[in-house]
Amino acid sequence: MKTYTTKNAVVLVSGGLDSATTLAIATSQGYTCYALSFDYGQRHRVELEAARRVSEKIGVVEHKFIHLNLDSIGGSALTDSRINVPISGLSDEIPVTYVPARNSVFLTLALGWAEVLSAQHLFIGVNAVDYSGYPDCRPEFITAFEKMANLATKAGVEGYSFKIHTPLIHLTKAQIIQEGLHLNVDYSITISCYQPTQKGDACGVCDACRLRAEGFRALNVADPTQYVT
Amino acid sequence: MKTYTTKNAVVLVSGGLDSATTLAIATSQGYTCYALSFDYGQRHRVELEAARRVSEKIGVVEHKFIHLNLDSIGGSALTDSRINVPISGLSDEIPVTYVPARNSVFLTLALGWAEVLSAQHLFIGVNAVDYSGYPDCRPEFITAFEKMANLATKAGVEGYSFKIHTPLIHLTKAQIIQEGLHLNVDYSITISCYQPTQKGDACGVCDACRLRAEGFRALNVADPTQYVT
Numbered sequence: 201m202k203t204y205t206t207k208n209a210v211v212l213v214s215g216g217l218d219s220a221t222t223l224a225i226a227t228s229q230g231y232t233c234y235a236l237s238f239d240y241g242q243r244h245r246v247e248l249e250a251a252r253r254v255s256e257k258i259g260v261v262e263h264k265f266i267h268l269n270l271d272s273i274g275g276s277a278l279t280d281s282r283i284n285v286p287i288s289g290l291s292d293e294i295p296v297t298y299v300p301a302r303n304s305v306f307l308t309l310a311l312g313w314a315e316v317l318s319a320q321h322l323f324i325g326v327n328a329v330d331y332s333g334y335p336d337c338r339p340e341f342i343t344a345f346e347k348m349a350n351l352a353t354k355a356g357v358e359g360y361s362f363k364i365h366t367p368l369i370h371l372t373k374a375q376i377i378q379e380g381l382h383l384n385v386d387y388s389i390t391i392s393c394y395q396p397t398q399k400g401d402a403c404g405v406c407d408a409c410r411l412r413a414e415g416f417r418a419l420n421v422a423d424p425t426q427y428v429t
Numbered sequence: 430m431k432t433y434t435t436k437n438a439v440v441l442v443s444g445g446l447d448s449a450t451t452l453a454i455a456t457s458q459g460y461t462c463y464a465l466s467f468d469y470g471q472r473h474r475v476e477l478e479a480a481r482r483v484s485e486k487i488g489v490v491e492h493k494f495i496h497l498n499l500d501s502i503g504g505s506a507l508t509d510s511r512i513n514v515p516i517s518g519l520s521d522e523i524p525v526t527y528v529p530a531r532n533s534v535f536l537t538l539a540l541g542w543a544e545v546l547s548a549q550h551l552f553i554g555v556n557a558v559d560y561s562g563y564p565d566c567r568p569e570f571i572t573a574f575e576k577m578a579n580l581a582t583k584a585g586v587e588g589y590s591f592k593i594h595t596p597l598i599h600l601t602k603a604q605i606i607q608e609g610l611h612l613n614v615d616y617s618i619t620i621s622c623y624q625p626t627q628k629g630d631a632c633g634v635c636d637a638c639r640l641r642a643e644g645f646r647a648l649n650v651a652d653p654t655q656y657v658t
Contacts, residue, residue, distance in 0.1 A: 264501060264502075266497070266501065266502075267496070267498055268495070268496075268497050269495060269496055270541065272493060272495065273493075273495075273541050273545055274545060275541075275544065294583055294586060298583070300540070300541040300544035300545050300582065300583075301538070301541035301544060301578075301581055301582055302541070303581065304537040304540060304577065304578070304581040305541060307537075308530050308533040308536075308537045309502075309534055311529070312499065312504075312528075312529040312530035312531070312533075312534060313529075315504065315529035315530060316503060316504035335580065335582055335584075335585065335586055336580075336581045336582070338580065340580050341577065341580040341581050344573070344576050344577040344580045345577050345581070347573050347577070348533065348570070348573040348574050348576070349530075349533070351564065351565075351567065351569050351570040351573050352530055352532065352533040352565045352574070353529065353564055353565070354523055354564060355564075356564065357523060357564055
């Protein structure tokens with residue numbers, strides 16, 4: 201039996217379009233939100249400033265940043281500067297922008313903080329439609345993680361449960377944007393690009409930029425992204 | 430179907446008695462070992478020196494240290510200096526030395542490194558007998574974690590599996606020590622204490638010290654621990 205005794209939620213906020221929408225959804229559903237962001241050695245660290253803007257604008261009780269040198273593990277174009285970010289378009293394979301076990305790492309740290317906060321809800325903006333190449337964005341991963349989380353913590357012992365919310369998991373990018381616009385998300389302050397400039401301008405050619413731009417195009421809505429000129 | 434194509438292993442090494450024994454077991458079973466340790470803001474940080482000594486003496490290909498400010502999350506006597514380490518003996522409740530979601534966090538980071546190394550084996554010295562108060566030391570947690578790990582990564586997609594090895598899980602402390610002595614583990618270089626001195630001397634009264642001392646006593650073997658005098 202699932203038991204949730206609070207509406208406190210830890211929301212993973214990267215500063216991108218998906219996590220901003222996720223935070224807006226959590227807020228609109230009445231959750232009291234605590235934002236968590238990671239400085240994990242990513243090359244697009246300017247996104248942390250975007251995360252700060254997003255959390256402030258949408259409104260959270262607290263915003264925590266955890267430092268974690270995932271670049272010492274490497275194995276991804278996002279954490280190893282020797283591996284280039286692909287700019288030639290999406291393929292069917294798991295892209296080199298996949299960061300080994302990243303979502304599990306982020307979710308376990310969110311879980312630890314949630315346990316301290318007595319927050320039983322975790323929100324993550326994973327999406328299985330437009331990012332189907334990442335194994336840790338699949339619904340079956342989330343289900344397995346939730347089961348693990350309830351055994352890893354005091355939850356089972358003390359009679360409550362953790363729930364992992366993934367409100368975007370089955371939406372297309374256009375549907376995500378539509379939902380966010382409905383909730384007044386200001387996408388001009390978000391950064392999706394894998395390799396933005398120091399100023400935060402988007403490259404326009406990486407997978408994250410392509411998917412984002414296609415989403416706005418499909419909706420026939422003006423794209424507020426600031427691209428490199 | 431489980432598929433393991435290498436005998437490379439990532440072994441979590443804390444510098445304590447259990448993880449030293451686990452590393453010795455992994456080595457004796459023919460695994461090529463990579464040691465992983467965490468500087469997570471623990472008050473017993475001198476254990477990291479012990480971890481270095483243990484990995485060097487038993488022999489690993491590489492020893493990686495990951496920095497992670499779990500103290501910013503707090504919620505445990507081991508990461509929050511305002512919470513005292515209990516010294517009055519074991520109780521039936523989850524002790525305040527439990528660090529929220531610690532083993533899940535450590536294992537997900539080990540998983541990330543393992544994926545980069547093409548290592549399919551993870552070793553962790555959890556024990557469900559003498560530490561039954563910690564939810565993340567239970568066999569059902571390990572089983573759930575392994576299932577999650579195989580969905581979180583390229584494993585399933587690329588046709589191999591991760592295995593979480595817990596060679597100590599059903600052993601008493603005395604049995605662990607017996608196994609380690611059989612494998613020539615030098616316990617004098619390990620530190621189990623939750624609040625050792627800067628020099629690494631053990632307090633003798635915290636739960637970790639008590640369990641360790643009882644183990645040596647039960648075996649009728651000289652305890653090589655250097656206690657505060």
